[in-house]
Amino acid sequence: MSASHMNLMFRWLASGSTIALIAPGVAQAQTAPPPADQTQQTEEQRPTTANTSSAEAPAGVSGNDIVITGIRASLRQSMDIKKNAQGVVDAISAEEMGKFPDTNLAESLQRITGVSIDRSNGEGSVVTVRGFGPEYNLILLNGRQMPTANFGNGDGAPNSRAFDFANLASEGIAAVEVYKSGRVTLPTGGIGSTINILTPRPLDRPGMRATLSAKGVLDTSRNGKDKITPEVAGIFSDTFADNRVGILVTGSYQRRKASVNSANVGWRDGYLGSENNWGSLPATGQTNRPGPTDVYQVQQNASYDLNDIDRRRINGQAVLQFRPMDNLTGTLDYTYSQNKVEIRNSNVGVWFNFGDVTSEWTDGPVAGPIFYSENFAPPDPGCTAPSPPAPNACNIGKDLSYSGSLTANRSVNKSIGGNLAWDPFHQLHLEFDAHHSTAESKPTNKFGSNMSVGNAVFGIANQNINYENDLPIINVTMAPGVDELDPANITPTGNAFRTAYFKDRIDQAQLKGNWDFDGSFLDSIDFGVSYVDNKIRSAFGVIQNDTWGGAGPASDIPDDIFTLETLPDKFPGISGHNDPAMIQSFYTFDFERMVALIDSLYGTCSHPTPAGKPTGVGCLAQFSTDRRIKERTLAPYLQANMVFDLFQRPSHLRAGIRYERTKINSAALVPVPIGTQWAAANEFNITNGPDSAFTSLKGKYHEWLPAVDFDVEPIHNVKLRASYSHTITRADYQSMQGGLTLGNLFRVGGGDGNQGNPNLLPFKSKNIDLSAEWYYGKESYLSVGYFHKDVSNYISNTIVEQTAFDLHTPVGGPRYNAAIAAGAVTPEDIRAYIALHYPSTVIVSGPQTLIQSLPEDPLLNFKIVTPANSDQKAKISGWEFNVQHSFWNTGFGAILNYTIVNGSAKFDNTLPHSVFQFALVGLSDSANAVLFYDKHGIQARLAYNWRDKFLSNDGGGRNPTYTEAYGQLDGNASYEFRKGYTVFVEGINLTGSSRRTHQRHVNNVSFVSPGYARYMAGVRVSF
Secondary structure, three states, X not given: OOHHHHHHHHHHHOOOOOOEOOOOOOOOEEEOOOOHHHOOOOHHHXXXXXXXXXXXXXXXXXXXXXXXXXXXXHHHHHHHHHHHOOOOEEEEEOOEOOEOOOOEHXXXXXXXXXXXXXEEOOEEEEEEEOOEOHHHEEEEEOOEEOOOOOOOOOOOOOOOOOOOHHHOEOOOOOEEEEEOOOOOOOOOOOOOEEEEEEOOOHHHOOOOEEEEEEEEEEEOOOOOOOOOEEXXXXXXXXXXXXXXXXXXXXXEEEEEEEEEEEEEEEEOOOEEOOOOOOOOOOOOOEEOOOOOOOXXXXXXXXXXXXXXXXXXXXXXEEEEEEEEEOOEEEEEEEEEEEEEEEEEEEEEEEEOOOOEEEEEEOOOOEOOEEEEEEEOOOOOOOOOOOOOOXXXXXXXXXXXXXXXXXXXXXXXXXXXXXXXXXXXXXXXXXXXXXXXXXXXXXXXXXOOOEEEEEEEXXXXXXXXXXXXXXXOEEEEEEOOOOOOOOHHHOEEEEEEEEEEEEEEEEEEXXXXXXXXXXXXXXXXXXXXXXXXXXXXXXXXXXXXXXXXXXXXXXXXXXXXXXXXXXXXXXXXXXXXXXXXXXXXXXXXXXXXXXXXXXXXXXXXXXOOOEEOOEOOOOOOEOOXXXXXXXXXEEEEEEEEEEEEEEOOEEEEEEEEEEEEEEEEEEEEEEEEEEEEEEEEOOEEEEEEEEEEEEEEEEEEEEEEEEEEEEEEEEEOOEEEEXXXXXXXXXXXXXXXXXXXXXXXXXXXXXXXXXXXXXXXXXXXXEEEEEEEEEEEEOOEEEEEEEEEXXXXXXXXXXXEEEOOOOOEOOOOOHHHHHHHHOOOOOHHHHHHHHHHHOHHHEEEEOOEEEEEOOOOOOEOOEEEEEEEEOOOOEEEEEEEEEXXXXXXXXXXXXXXXXXXXXXXXXXXXXXXXXXOOOOOOOOOOEEEEEEEEEEOOEEEEEEEEEEOOEEEEOHHHHOXXXXXXEEEEEEEEEEEEEOOEEEEEEEEOOOOOOEEEEOOOOOOEEEEEOOOOEEEEEEEEEO
16 A cells, blocks of 8 residues: 555544543442433434433433443543534533533633633633634534623724633533534534533423532732632522423622733834834944844833732523423523623833944844843933923933723623424424623723823933843833932823723524434434624724823822832742842832822823813723624525445434525724824824714625535444534624724824725635544543644735825924934934924923924825735644543543644744735644542542643734743642532642743743732532
């Protein structure tokens, strides 16, 4: 046999398709029926008669048989789901009623082969499946498409379709299914996967049952405060009227206080050593300066940030089920979740001006900084911030920033739905399902969703940043006579208050049917239709004061508003944290008191300059951007299920087709700019008029989505599978916006903006899955899987350079050129010359000198980003290896899996930012190792999760960001000391693993944060 034929055969024999990872429960023996959490049904196990209960005993189990529950039953069911399923389906089930394997759904999902997660504020937030990030995975709740409310950073109009798992507590979840291959019977939207969250139903397990748990949480990340916070959860289920009526209620309250401390560096574009741009390196004074063809990046700003987090999460569900006759079951359910996160930020940092520079660099072709240093002239004698306006302006010196913020954002999800399942006769099953669901995110305080309130000490003589450790070492030396730790020297400066809002409403109706042919070759036919009406509103506004040179004198702010905070102890375990050159301490401040004071003194929130319209409520801004999208999809489907013998071995074939027709109406209310002004040395901004323009665009598309699944058992306990399907993911909401939006700030080289395109086609993936599985023991198996995805319709952010709204810039105009001719060199000199010689074109507002643009000035050039479907295609392929092994009857067991992911489009760091690159984001290898013990009422588990380095952001195809490899060890243990009474302990990130990201070179660190362990202990009572 040739090598090519052997390779082809191996691919057909090797592909991990269905992993049902059901975490250990308490091992015990009891009589049938087994608990509902041990019989949670996937789509393959859906009953064909409406009166079949998932609580019924498995086939072959009589009322007198002994049924093993807990870990052994979980392993057996895992094998059964894997062996009996068609297509690629992974599942995680609750260990028992009200107890999921992890405290967070995302943390549980990462245990599945091919699933990785991203964390936010120290918790699992969004998932990546087979290299496809959160926007490429569709989330369902009991088979229903769920709205999303992913707020992001709150610093712009939200635009993501990604579902934030941090909104959901795990205690009210029965199981989570991950469909990796296409399924015509499920709603579409995920080329990575479709994830179906299942909640418990009372008729699935007749009788009265309840579970109540309470635990305390100790998060060691808190800055000097190790207070224990509470978490309580309960579930109650009961049935009446001869088990024909059932109710179920779940509820949970969780509070967590934590801190996330980080060093952050913002980087400019990747320049060639031969380029001469603003911000590029001077030709002299540099050690090992990058060569002409080397690529390098220079930092724009750097800071140390301390974030204190207070998260409150409330979840609840109420379910009513009724079965008036054996062939008819009705379900009404209401689900509610609320996640409120308050973050208090304090930071110290510097901005770089690219003046008197010395630096040292690594060798190319991608050169990384070793250190970068700037020198500044001392303040003029007697000159303090704010500098008086021209012609009496003076040098107040370079600023050391002390900034802060206080965000309190809340996400609320609500869903009400109904379901009717009817078997008119034994061959036909019909099901109608409908729901109305909303997800809304908005700020809950009077400051907005994202803000920065600045203060500064002026008088830096030298600022230096060193990159030889994992932690960037920021060092400042003040001019003689300037003490940065004297609160009397702290001056109020500029600020920005950003207000974002997002709401997603989905109305969906589905009609499903199944016709059973009673054992013929054509075993059954599935048919149905779905209608989804998705309505999105995304809005944003900002209040901004560009008083970066000082809003008022330092004497305006009382010293007792400030608190001295140390820094090195906030970064334990990260190399460099004990470097004496690092900034050792800085001043935080009482945010609420500071805002009230500067608003009363300078009209910060009531009369902002230059941008923003106040709402009159605190510092909340009126929306200057308001996007509204309506997306309606009609989708019928048809699927045939065949059962037959192939070479006298049992085989199954399932083939179906789904048709999707989507119409989009996108409207946007955007501000209309009327002018520009030069506000500070490196600060230019656009001034908007009182009116906004409303524009509306439409789009539509349709898709045919086939799916075929085949399996055969060539020899006993060995199963081979093959699947082929087409899947789609719809474009993000920003790409579909209906208007042109310009950035409020621009630089010497021009401004930027974006314009949407609602006529975008969805991403489309053609998928192949192959697998081989061997069930070599009662609770043990191994599998090898291969997957291949051919993805098209990628969105390319085409940049079009154009002017807009007849806006001009002072740079290069007659006044600017006259200043240059008169000998002005620095931006400050040019501004002073214009203010002195052209006073009628300058507005002096307090300490600010605002140079207005004139009609004779050059037109301002904008780089407008417009999305379009490109001809770019990508191929993603990989292998999934999984072993589940039980060590006989010892109670010990292990689950090991490893995923290899490869992609055809990778970012080339050696190319400068001027070369647009298409690269796949999120591709990385990952692995899990789980060891457990479950016997005699004792349960213990250690789980290690690892993810390799991956491209986490392509920077618009120009400047990449990489997340470095990360591994985390979690553990838990419990003891049922009395039937129904269990004590437990849990630990998250036991080894305190830290996180770090960088750009082109590992020295281009953009984010680094230390890791801390989180401990929980509590009690669970079940009856």
